[in-house]
Amino acid sequence: MMQKFEKKKAGIYSLDVLGDVQTGRRNLGSEMPVIVYRLFMYSMRDTLEQRFGQEETIRILRECGKKAGTEFAEKILDLSLDLDSFLIHLQDVISEYKIGILRMESFDESNRKAVFTISEDVDCSGLPVLGMAVCNYDEGFLNGILQKYTGEPYTVTEIDCWAKGDRVCRFEAVKDV
Numbered sequence: 001m002m003q004k005f006e007k008k009k010a011g012i013y014s015l016d017v018l019g020d021v022q023t024g025r026r027n028l029g030s031e032m033p034v035i036v037y038r039l040f041m042y043s044m045r046d047t048l049e050q051r052f053g054q055e056e057t058i059r060i061l062r063e064c065g066k067k068a069g070t071e072f073a074e075k076i077l078d079l080s081l082d083l084d085s086f087l088i089h090l091q092d093v094i095s096e097y098k099i100g101i102l103r104m105e106s107f108d109e110s111n112r113k114a115v116f117t118i119s120e121d122v123d124c125s126g127l128p129v130l131g132m133a134v135c136n137y138d139e140g141f142l143n144g145i146l147q148k149y150t151g152e153p154y155t156v157t158e159i160d161c162w163a164k165g166d167r168v169c170r171f172e173a174v175k176d177v
Contacts (some may be wrong), residue, residue: 015075031098034122041123041137062140069139069144079149083109086149098122102156105170112152112175117160119171126163133171146173 021030048057073079076097078089086103094102100118107114119125125134135158143156153176160170 009034019121035078037122043073045134058097058136061136062143063138065140065142066144066147067140068137069141070148071144072141073145073148077145077149083107089170090145094118100125100169103153112144112150112154116171116173118169118171124169129165130163131165132163133158134163135161135171137170139167141169150175 003005011147019076033132036112045061052060074126076093078086081089084144087107091104092100100121103117103119105115105117118135118138121138122129128132139156139158143154146152147152155176156173158169159172160166160168162169
């Protein structure tokens with residue numbers, strides 16, 4: 001019995017073990033209000049910051065986002081598409097899953113540098129100005145997707161954020177050297 005539990009626990013981050021939402025939420029369905037997601041995200045962020053400090057919290061959120069982005073790319077996205085088709089597909093899927101409205105500002109294949117914007121971002125659009133970028137999970141999420149698609153390591157940094165007073169989240173992705 002213990003062996004089964006350990007095996008399941010090791011794969012908890014896979015979409016395969018997140019359950020059958022259609023069966024489990026027959027009446028309520030698969031969606032919930034953004035405010036409930038934010039209660040979860042920001043209470044977790046606050047708890048992590050109190051325990052580990054802001055810098056370590058940012059690192060943890062990026063790492064979590066990267067795991068999720070990698071899994072999302074593997075299970076949801078069509079990684080066989082050429083770059084232009086993949087970017088259009090990614091825009092469509094990010095919108096379909098109501099994560100936000102993704103736009104590609106630039107993608108320099110030779111230098112492996114990209115700039116994305118996400119408007120109506122589930123993490124921060126509508127937040128008051130906090131004076132700091134807060135979409136660290138999104139940084140990791142985009143990082144995981146890019147790494148899975150290209151097979152190359154990236155660093156993704158949010159350079160504009162609603163919580164800094166901007167009205168769109170802008171992310172710069174740079175291939176690691």
